[in-house]
Amino acid sequence: MIQVAGVSRWFGDVVAVSDVSFDVGPGVTALLGPNGAGKSTLLRLLCGLTTPSQGTVRVLGANPRGDPSLYRRIGLVPQQEAVFERLTGLAFVALAAELHGLPSPETAAEGALRLVDLDPGDRRPLSTYSKGMRQRVKVAQALVHEPEVVVLDEPLEGLDPRQRLHLIDLFRTLGAEGRCVLVSSHVLDEVERFGSRVLVMAQGRLAAEGDFHDIRELMDDRPHRLRLRTDRPHALAGALVASGAATAVRLEVQDPQSDRTTGSGVLVDTVDVAAFRATVAGAAQQAGARLLELTPLDDDLESVFRYLVAPVPPEPR
Amino acid sequence: MSDARILDRGYRRYDGARLGARGAIGSLTRQSALRALGLRRTFWAKVFPLLSAIIAYLPATVFVGIAALFPDELLDPDAVIPGYGEYYSFITAAIVVFVALVGPEVLCPDRRDGMLGLYLASPLTRDTYLLAKALAVVPVLAIVTVGPPLLLLVGRTFADAGPESFGDFLTVLVRILVSGLAISAAYTAISLAAASLTDRRAVASAGVILLLLVTSVATTVLVELGGSERLLLLNLFLLPFELVQRVYGELGSEPQLATVELVAANAAWTLGAGFLVRERYRRLQVTR
């Protein structure tokens, strides 16, 4: 539904987006990146709010720039907080519905406001709304015309935890309906709940795309870290190193009392998780150790993100 | 031997000398003056100061050129080149544009961006903050109020068309400084007063220009229709420039107004506007 090919965007000397290519289909996709990575510029390019300096953007097969009729099928939640301060929430969303040419704008607006858990009967102007309410009314105006492509720039900012969960559920529902939902965020635990498909941007470039578990697997230069709990940590650590399955081990707790009851932690670095999993049981048996728990520590999104956006460590000499 | 080094430890206490309120005033004055002139900012911030300066200095440059190029026998410089006080009539538009820009530029953004709270957390009080701002605006305005006649004086002197003796030169110099600073002081107070009433620079700038033009047109019309000539003391477009004529010992365009009235009216407007700014800031709630 979205095709981006070799897109760059620069403002004077500043390169905001550099040679980015990707496709996005139906479902929820998270756009991740630290501040200044170029996420907002990329989302603006997708909506035609700015033009690429190089490359092409296609949304639903058309150029989003210069064809206003395409906007019937796109909904955007922009990053900026500004809204028409003197309008009520209902009037603001109804304005969007009217401009989209919906037959009964007020009814559509009421439905969109309920969707984001706002009261359509609220007569207060938007200037009195809290940040969380503004965010939700912005989401409502983006969804009122039931677009096929929904682009959301940091839509969860300023929301309380309950509202966050509500909107995350809403985005997942939209994705499940076959809409293309692209959400930018830098709050990783939220993004993890959208689904596993991510686009990661760093310094204006696309650092990775796809399922973040798969991305983690592809990171050969970064050893995977796991935590084992066992009653005989020293013996198990030795066996693992001897078997060649672990590239490094570290013992967490040295208290003999606790070793007997809950076991001690052993942190293991390995380059091949599958091979390690196949080896660890045998190594434990060989060492006479009881294996109490095996937990991967860095195949979560945060670790993937950290590895992707952090500078590459220098090669050892 | 290790070649390791730490380049940045993050936040550290400032261990240097503390300059106190005087240092803070000086620093704020300097920064405000630079901001008003658009220095160390984008090209667009420099456009209006530059344009005003060009319009203000261009006639003086032309007059100096005429004085230098044409010998006295061919052209009487006094007949062609305006007097120092008269010169302001050529550059009034530039001065008004500059006045309308400078006050709002140095005062409004601090309130709009929340910088005022930071300044007041330093050794600056509200009064010393305003003093620093006024100290920044007066010399900046002097660029268009003192500079051009000064250029005229220097140029004419080098072209042997200036004052005849060193004493005359000094007299003209003092008059230029007094009249230029009088205009600067009056318009500093007025532009800061307008800037104290709104956080939006553009609205404050529009307010200054409107105030000057509306008082000018309204009082002129009323006086022409037979109203009291003292109504002209409300004409902010005229007052400072009329006072300048008196500084040069001339009667100006409104000879019916006594010099003492002009001095008093200028002083009243300057002090009144200054009082308004101070009151606005005294009552201002700084919330961030």
Add this chain to the structure above:
Amino acid sequence: MSTLYRLFLRSQLVRGRIIGLGSLGLLAVCLGFAVGASDGAGPRDGAELVSEYGLALFVPVSVLLFASAVLGDPNEDGTLVYLWLRPVARWKIVAAAVAAALSLCLPLVVLPMALAGALAGGGGLVVGAIASCTLATVSYVGIFTWLGLRVKRALVWGLAYILIWEGFVARAGSTPATLSVRASTRSVLGRISDAPRDFVEVGSIAAVLVPLLAAAVALWLTVRRLASQDVA
């Protein structure tokens, strides 16, 4: 388009702005009354009032305040995106904005000046005031709507234009006067009212066409700008 028109109209109804410009309009009426009540006043005084207060100051500044804000404010505060990202032709957005600015400016500006003209001299001066101020309003609405979208701090640029171009450069000779809204509309006032002949600096056709053409060109540029600019 009526939705956009209502939105723009509502956004322009700022109390401070209306009160400020209402006061200036009231001042025009008071000055008109003073001219009319004065024994020594002649046709020139009434025409000078409409020209120097109305056409030189009140009309351009009032129109600047509204027209530069009508698209300029949403462009600067980032709310333009809520109009831009809709399936609406760009010219319709501009037309609605211009219609809203005209709806506010015409009564706020032309009525007080017509009243001032009626009090100051009546007859031809009223018609002259209405015609010249309407023409000036239409022209400035076009110019300042474009300016509001084109530059940041459009108020300051507009004031500089009013002071430096209209008030200074255009008065320097007949050629720049032909390209001046102020000189053109003053000429219209001079031809219609009983003002002295020196009011007419620009020929009749040029005096009407130049301001309208300036507005048309400015509006075309506004539509182009809106379609091609980056939106925050």
